[in-house]
Amino acid sequence: MDLLKVTDLNKSYGKKSILRNINLECKVGEIIGIFGRNGTGKSTLLKLIFGTVKADSILIKVNSEIISQKAIIPSKKIGYLPQDTFLPKERKVREIIPLFFPNGDDQDKIFYSPQVSSFEKTKIGKLSLGQLRYLELLIIGNLKHQFLMLDEPFSMIEPIYKDVIKSLLLELKKTKGIILTDHYYNDVLQITDKNFVIKDSEIIEIIDKSDLVKYEYLRSNE
Numbered sequence: 001m002d003l004l005k006v007t008d009l010n011k012s013y014g015k016k017s018i019l020r021n022i023n024l025e026c027k028v029g030e031i032i033g034i035f036g037r038n039g040t041g042k043s044t045l046l047k048l049i050f051g052t053v054k055a056d057s058i059l060i061k062v063n064s065e066i067i068s069q070k071a072i073i074p075s076k077k078i079g080y081l082p083q084d085t086f087l088p089k090e091r092k093v094r095e096i097i098p099l100f101f102p103n104g105d106d107q108d109k110i111f112y113s114p115q116v117s118s119f120e121k122t123k124i125g126k127l128s129l130g131q132l133r134y135l136e137l138l139i140i141g142n143l144k145h146q147f148l149m150l151d152e153p154f155s156m157i158e159p160i161y162k163d164v165i166k167s168l169l170l171e172l173k174k175t176k177g178i179i180l181t182d183h184y185y186n187d188v189l190q191i192t193d194k195n196f197v198i199k200d201s202e203i204i205e206i207i208d209k210s211d212l213v214k215y216e217y218l219r220s221n222e
């Protein structure tokens with residue numbers, strides 16, 4: 001199984017240490033959840049692994065191959081779902097899909113995915129937040145990357161689409177490794193294989209929800 005290994009990751013902004021001595025691994029077939037209070041560095045961690053924020057130090061390996069931060073995007077080994085939408089509002093869904101997938105078979109995979117026929121004629125700007133996030137995940141998830149960094153895939157999503165997105169992520173993990181962060185911890189914990197919390201710039205593996213209380217992400221274990 002392919003393995004993404006991040007070691008010796010350090011990031012500061014000015015004198016403020018955001019992430020210190022972070023080591024993290026993700027295998028194809030795994031979904032890893034990252035928790036942490038606002039501003040603890042979750043988005044920064046994903047951007048560092050995707051290469052769009054420069055680290056003070058970082059070693060990224062896919063299997064035995066070392067990949068510099070600059071080489072990550074061209075390598076097409078790691079995909080990234082940003083917190084904010086990246087699709088143009090004025091275009092219809094069915095116009096967008098061929099822009100990402102020139103090949104007809106690849107396009108069909110998206111067009112025939114659950115729910116897509118119900119909104120393929122809609123403009124991106126008119127989609128519900130759930131439809132939009134699901135479409136973004138379908139696009140990112142069907143590109144060829146072995147690993148995906150997903151920043152808040154469930155944020156503001158209505159329950160029906162949360163379930164559609166969870167099913168999609170469980171399907172994607174059969175062929176990819178996924179690292180995601182989201183404050184919707186119950187949804188995250190339902191689909192993850194391993195979980196971590198970032199606290200005081202360090203990353204700590206957690207076993208269950210009670211650890212989220214222990215590390216002061218949650219107030220009580222409800």
Ligand SMILES: Nc1ncnc2c1ncn2[C@@H]1O[C@H](COP(=O)(O)OP(=O)(O)OP(=O)(O)O)[C@@H](O)[C@H]1O
Pocket residue numbers: 013018036037038039040041042043044045
């Ligand atoms: N370009 C930047 N310059 C200076 N500080 C920054 C910059 N980007 C992020 N930060 C700081 O780094 C810290 C981590 O930010 P980050 O967005 O990674 O947090 P987060 O854990 O994803 O938060 P949230 O849960 O609110 O999304 C914050 O204190 C933020 O203010």
